[in-house]
Amino acid sequence: MSEGKRDPLKFAYWVPNVSGGLVISSIEQRTHWGIDYNRKLAQIAEQSGFEYALSQIRFTAGYGADNQHESVSFSHALLAATEKLRVIAAVLPGPWHPALLAKQIATISHITNGRVDVNVVSGWFRGEFSAIGEPWLDHDERYRRSEEFIKAIRGIWTEDSYNLRGDFYRFSDYSMKPKPVGGIPQIFQGGSSRAARDMAARVSDWYFTNGNTPEGLKAQVDDIRTKEKAFGKTWRTRIGMNAFGIVRETEAEAQAILKEVIDKAIPEAVNGFKHEVQNAGNASPEREGNWAKSTFQDLVQYNDGFRSNLIGTPEQVAARIIEHKRAGADLILMGFLHFQEEVEYFGKHVIPLVRELEAQENQALQAAE
Numbered sequence: 001m002s003e004g005k006r007d008p009l010k011f012a013y014w015v016p017n018v019s020g021g022l023v024i025s026s027i028e029q030r031t032h033w034g035i036d037y038n039r040k041l042a043q044i045a046e047q048s049g050f051e052y053a054l055s056q057i058r059f060t061a062g063y064g065a066d067n068q069h070e071s072v073s074f075s076h077a078l079l080a081a082t083e084k085l086r087v088i089a090a091v092l093p094g095p096w097h098p099a100l101l102a103k104q105i106a107t108i109s110h111i112t113n114g115r116v117d118v119n120v121v122s123g124w125f126r127g128e129f130s131a132i133g134e135p136w137l138d139h140d141e142r143y144r145r146s147e148e149f150i151k152a153i154r155g156i157w158t159e160d161s162y163n164l165r166g167d168f169y170r171f172s173d174y175s176m177k178p179k180p181v182g183g184i185p186q187i188f189q190g191g192s193s194r195a196a197r198d199m200a201a202r203v204s205d206w207y208f209t210n211g212n213t214p215e216g217l218k219a220q221v222d223d224i225r226t227k228e229k230a231f232g233k234t235w236r237t238r239i240g241m242n243a244f245g246i247v248r249e250t251e252a253e254a255q256a257i258l259k260e261v262i263d264k265a266i267p268e269a270v271n272g273f274k275h276e277v278q279n280a281g282n283a284s285p286e287r288e289g290n291w292a293k294s295t296f297q298d299l300v301q302y303n304d305g306f307r308s309n310l311i312g313t314p315e316q317v318a319a320r321i322i323e324h325k326r327a328g329a330d331l332i333l334m335g336f337l338h339f340q341e342e343v344e345y346f347g348k349h350v351i352p353l354v355r356e357l358e359a360q361e362n363q364a365l366q367a368a369e
Contacts, residue, residue: 008358010331012052013045013343017074019067022335023301024273026264030338033067039081041340046085048347053078054333057090057121060128072104079112088188090119093145094134098152098169106180114182120189122146143195150187150203157184200237201227208240211304214327217241221328240331241324244305247350251312258311265300274299305335318353
């Protein structure tokens, strides 16, 4: 079966638990970082066909993010307000120790019937680490630490007497009970560098990538598949891609909103963000990390979401989503200007079209067999 003919594509949304919205622009963004807004948003998303939500992790202000709720406890609150939605809590090795995270997630798993997952963020904001007194490791060392962190939490969750003598963490006959319920929580990670893709191909369940064209996404996926075989990985890494959706009744209306976002970009903040993230991306030995080649327009949306081109009518956006699925995407991670309204609109007008196109492709595949 080809990469484009798999299970139905999954949809996730960025949890706006950090203030400022998801574009660095003075355009109106009807969103809020508070818990009341986010509880309602989670309920709307669950009812609209979204299966996952991804909370953000930030420790300090910057680039419009003046207020930041902690991700694990905030994720728990959203899980308590929903029944089916899975929430992915983003964490940073360094501030988090694997024993603490393993215990937190196992407990939340019991409280929420196993609907919590983890996104291990290796770190891109050097100033954040300096502000809280955490060492800032070199690029590939950050990924080595993250890989050891993932091995540790998975070991704690699956073994009764866990031992590790790593370069970053030590465990001696550690037994944590109770274990998570409903299976081991899924482990997500991000990154575009050689080190990030290798880590995904060795240990992660999911690989998040920044927004991209179908061709660019396919190159990343093909590389991970090759590396999985080389490393002898026994399960398939699933692929999630970031996208920013501007879906309107006409393409002209959607493109006009994109133009307004760019025209109202805040240059000082965008360039400050560019300096921080491109230093991180270019620090990889091959200079191919996240944002290493992002333009000013790309960086107005934090994770290159405009590059995925989910901007247009529902029919256009659904067709482009299928192109990304053919390129290897298993999940699309969505951001919006006006979260509550647009998540609901997307669920009503785009996701059903995607399901229709998926059904047509499956029928064509069956007919060809």
